[in-house]
Amino acid sequence: MEKKIIATTSLAGCFGCHMSFLDIDERILDLIELVEFNKSPIDDIKNFTKQVDIGLIEGGCCNSENIELLKLFRENCNILVSFGECAIMGGLPALRNGIPIEECLQEAYIDGPTVGENKQKILPNNEELPMLLDKVYPCHEIVKIDYFLPGCPPRAELIWNALVALVTGKEMELPYEVVKFD
Template sequence: MNKAIVATTSLAGCFGCHMSILDIDERILELIEVVEFNKSPIDDIKKFTKKCDIGLIEGGCCNSENVHVLKDFRENCKILIALGECAIMGGLPAMRNGIPIKECLEEAYIGGPTVQQNHQKIVPNDPELPILLDKVYPCHEVVKIDYYLPGCPPRADLIWKALIALVKGEEMDLPYEVIKFD
């Protein structure tokens, strides 16, 4: 059997969902028997080297780079899975959505109580930096997403069962306890 090729990325996320992938524990040995990782922080491959079967997306889109990466994933993966609350609904980063971007930046870099060293009152503006979006977008509002695995983080059992079912072409048998939003 050809191994399914999996790519993963963390956009506006905290890497908690990736930690949850690792929480499948020793089953990771079983996993690498059936999948091969491509672009992913797990193997540190930075660019797609071939077309992938499954793309796991952690985090929503908060800046231009997130949108770029997400579109790149859509182009290179047959199936895209939104992994976790941030990818599905923006999550904690989306708590800034009600606050104008200018106020957010001023709070973070100029007027906030933890700002101490920024005497020249500079908001980072290097052209290399990605531009922040007006708000944080869930992935499915940017590209088409095929499956959603909710949770903060999604339970390791949920990720495991969903991935194995997809790879083996079986029906997903997901018990009630594994699908949670918290």
């Protein structure tokens, strides 16, 4: 059987979902028999080198780079999976969604109690930086997402079950204990 190709990325996430991915422990050795990794922080491949079967997205979209990367994944992956609460509903970063972005920036860089010396009231505006979006967007509100794996992070069991199902084409098992939102 030809190996399926997998890519992963973390957008506005904390890499916790990737950590949970690694929590499949020694089964990663089984996995590597079934799949080949392409663009992913796991193997540090920076760019897509071929069309990918399954893309795993951690994190929602909080800036322009997230959007570009997500669209790049959609173009290069046949199946796209949102994994983790941030990808599915914005998650922790989306707590800012109820607050105007101006107020967030003001608090984060000028008024906040943890701001050190910023007498000139500098706000980050270098062209090199990604541009901040008005709110944090769940991934499926930007591109079409095929599957969703909830959890913060998703349980390793859930990730394993999902990957095995997607790779082998069998129906996914969802035992009650593995699908949780926290």
